[in-house]
Amino acid sequence: MLRWTITFIIIAIIAxxxxxxxxxxxxxxIAKILFFIFIVLFILSLLRGGLKK
Structure with a gap:
């Protein structure tokens, strides 16, 4: 998902x-929305990984 964010940022800059x-x-x-979704998923995965230990 981070790749999509970077792709849309590059498209926005070129455009x-x-x-x-x-x-x-x-x-x-679109890049902004994807970035925030990525951040939320990243934090959730960190919390979930920390709870398993």
Missing amino acids: GILGFGGIAGGAAS
């Missing part, structure tokens, strides 16, 4: 440089 504002904004929004 922003080329002047495609709508595409850049959409890709940045």
Whole structure:
């Protein structure tokens, strides 16, 4: 999922440089959502791994 976040960030940067504002904004929004989902899943996996020990 982190790869998808990085991919959408790169798409947003390239689209922003080329002047495609709508595409850049959409890709940045998707990247932000995926990043927060990744962070939540990461924290949950850390807590779950810590509870097993």
